[in-house]
Amino acid sequence: MPPITVMVKPVSGACNMQCRYCFYADEMQHRNARVYPRMTGELLDVMVQRVVQAADSFVHFIFQGGEPTLIGLPFFEQLMALERKYNTRGLRFFHAVQTNGYDLSDEMIAFLAREQFLVGVSLDGTNETHDTLRPDSQGLPTASVVRKNIDRLRTADVDVNVLCVINSEVARHPDAVFSALAPYEYLQFIPCLDSLDGKKRDYSLSSEAYLTFLKATFDCYYRAYMQGRPVSVRNFDNWVAMLMGMPPENCAMVGRCGPSLVIESDGSVYPCDFYALDHWKLGSITENSWWQLLASAKEKAFLEESLPVPSVCRSCKWYSMCRNGCKRERDPQTGINRWCSVHSAFLEYAYPRMREMARQLQSKSL
Numbered sequence: 001m002p003p004i005t006v007m008v009k010p011v012s013g014a015c016n017m018q019c020r021y022c023f024y025a026d027e028m029q030h031r032n033a034r035v036y037p038r039m040t041g042e043l044l045d046v047m048v049q050r051v052v053q054a055a056d057s058f059v060h061f062i063f064q065g066g067e068p069t070l071i072g073l074p075f076f077e078q079l080m081a082l083e084r085k086y087n088t089r090g091l092r093f094f095h096a097v098q099t100n101g102y103d104l105s106d107e108m109i110a111f112l113a114r115e116q117f118l119v120g121v122s123l124d125g126t127n128e129t130h131d132t133l134r135p136d137s138q139g140l141p142t143a144s145v146v147r148k149n150i151d152r153l154r155t156a157d158v159d160v161n162v163l164c165v166i167n168s169e170v171a172r173h174p175d176a177v178f179s180a181l182a183p184y185e186y187l188q189f190i191p192c193l194d195s196l197d198g199k200k201r202d203y204s205l206s207s208e209a210y211l212t213f214l215k216a217t218f219d220c221y222y223r224a225y226m227q228g229r230p231v232s233v234r235n236f237d238n239w240v241a242m243l244m245g246m247p248p249e250n251c252a253m254v255g256r257c258g259p260s261l262v263i264e265s266d267g268s269v270y271p272c273d274f275y276a277l278d279h280w281k282l283g284s285i286t287e288n289s290w291w292q293l294l295a296s297a298k299e300k301a302f303l304e305e306s307l308p309v310p311s312v313c314r315s316c317k318w319y320s321m322c323r324n325g326c327k328r329e330r331d332p333q334t335g336i337n338r339w340c341s342v343h344s345a346f347l348e349y350a351y352p353r354m355r356e357m358a359r360q361l362q363s364k365s366l
Contacts, residue, residue, distance in 0.1 A: 003058035004290070005260040006051055007273055010044075010063060010071040012036040012265040017067065017100050017142060019122075020133045021167055021203045023193045023274070024066065030196050031278045036266040038071060041078055043267050047285050048082040054290035055091050063097040064273065073108050080115060096120065098163065101146040102136060104153070113156040120188070121150050122163045125170050125177030132169045133203055150184065161186035161232075168192075168202065171209035174216035178231075182224065188234040189217065191339065193274075193328065207342050214346045222353050236354070239347075242321055243358035255323030257306040259294050269293050271302040274328040310335045318347045 012035045013028045028034040051059055061079070083093055097112070101121035112119055123146050124130040131141035153160050162184045164170065170177055181187050192205045217233070224231045238248040248254055262270045267285045270276040282288075282296045293299065306327045313319045313336070322344070324330065325337035337343070 003060060004051055004055045005060040005062065006047075007062045007064055007260065007262040008039075008047070008068075009065060009262065009264050009276075010039040010068050010075060011066050012038070013066040014038070014070055015065055015067040015100070015137075016070065017102055017134060017136050018139070019100075019135075021165065021192050021201070023195075024276075026193075026195045027274075027276055031276070033266075035066075036264050036268070039075070039265040039267075041075070043265075043286065044075065044078060045082055047263060047267070048079065049086055050285055050290050052083075052086040052089075052091060056089075058092045058094070060094045061096070063095075065098075067100055067102070068097055069099050069104065069108060073105070073111055076111060076115075094118075098122070100134075100142070101149045101153075102142055104149050109152055109156050109158065112153070113158045116159070118159045118161070119153055120161050120163050121146065121153070122165070123147070123150065123181065123184075124164050124167070125173065126180045129170045129173055129177060133167060160184065161188060163188045163190065166191050166205055166210060166213055168205055168209060171205060171213040174213045175220065178217050178220040182220070182231045186232045189213075191329075207339065210339065211342045211345055214342065215349055218346070218350045218353075222350075222357070225357060236350075239321055239350075240354050240357050240361065243355055244362055252326035252329075253323060255306075255309075257303050257327055259299070259303065261290075261293060271299055272328075274326075275302065308335055312336060312340075316344065318344050321347055 013024045014035055015022075087093070095115060096118040098120040099122070101123065122134070123143070124134055127141070127143035127147075130143040130146070134142055136142050150160060150162070162181055164177065164181060164187065166189055191210055192203060194200065194204055218236060221231060221233050221236050234250060235253070238250050238253050242248055251258060251260075257272065260272075261282070262273050262276055263285055264270065264276060269282045269285055269288070270280050271282060272280075280298060280302060282293050282298050288296075309319075309324065313322075313324050316322070322337070322340075324335075325339055325343065329338050330336060331338060
């Protein structure tokens with residue numbers, strides 16, 4: 001059994017912020033039960049047992065939402081106790097939580113540091129670009145609070161990375177966004193998803209804006225590297241690593257979906273965070289074993305949908321690096337990724353410098 005990766009949504013889509021572009025809020029609008037009840041201690045116990053029974057080496061628990069910290073510190077403390085209780089075979093556990101960073105108590109931060117959680121915090125660049133689309137539940141700005149909480153996490157020696165969604169506002173200010181986030185050292189930039197109904201919103205990202213943002217951000221990334229003060233940017237790091245002969249760790253860059261499962265707060269299980277929809281419900285963690293969920297007909301169908309490679313991709317010089325991107329971003333009719341032209345134009349632009357970085361890094365590792 002390969003390492004098990006489990007995404008858990010302990011409070012479903014409940015959140016103390018109201019980000020206008022939230023993809024999970026959109027998913028909840030497209031299923032019968034919008035927000036499920038919060039995960040109980042009994043369900044957590046069953047989930048840990050199921051995962052430990054199936055694993056043979058390594059378990060990666062990722063907590064997302066909504067806002068997963070709303071479940072409270074006792075839930076996470078119970079998680080650690082259950083792992084110790086059921087881990088009789090020396091399994092290794094890795095823990096991560098993706099948070100909006102808006103309300104973190106001293107006790108929660110101390111726990112995250114003590115238990116060595118990797119904490120991803122959502123921060124969309126500058127205060128201005130962030131506050132445009134990420135208000136709290138009262139409509140008030142949140143950037144300054146999030147920044148203070150990132151500083152508190154870092155002071156407590158918590159491993160932190162920053163996730164920035166590239167929406168229309170962020171895309172207009174690539175240099176300012178990179179400058180605002182570079183001090184945090186480990187960054188992820190992900191393009192804003194359109195809603196499942198395909199309608200464009202004022203925050204929707206155009207191909208032109210996305211390409212401009214990628215080029216300008218890569219210029220900053222490359223400049224920082226050459227000046228000896230590198231900043232990790234996940235997608236750029238992956239492309240450089242691929243040129244060094246390593247596989248990408250970002251699932252959106254693999255070219256096919258993998259067998260990692262998402263557990264909603266009521267115990268229902270789905271094949272992907274982007275597809276926590278009634279149609280793709282695989283079963284329940286209380287009623288099905290891990291093996292049954294992975295072997296289910298729906299899981300197999302989901303994985304198989306990501307396999308076909310359009311002819312235009314097969315003939316593209318950049319396919320080995322692009323791999324047609326994430327399934328959620330592929331046109332349902334053609335199977336071609338919506339960012340196809342962006343990826344090809346960007347790779348044409350950045351490839352020589354990425355190749356140079358790859359060669360330098362390879363020579364340093366010898």
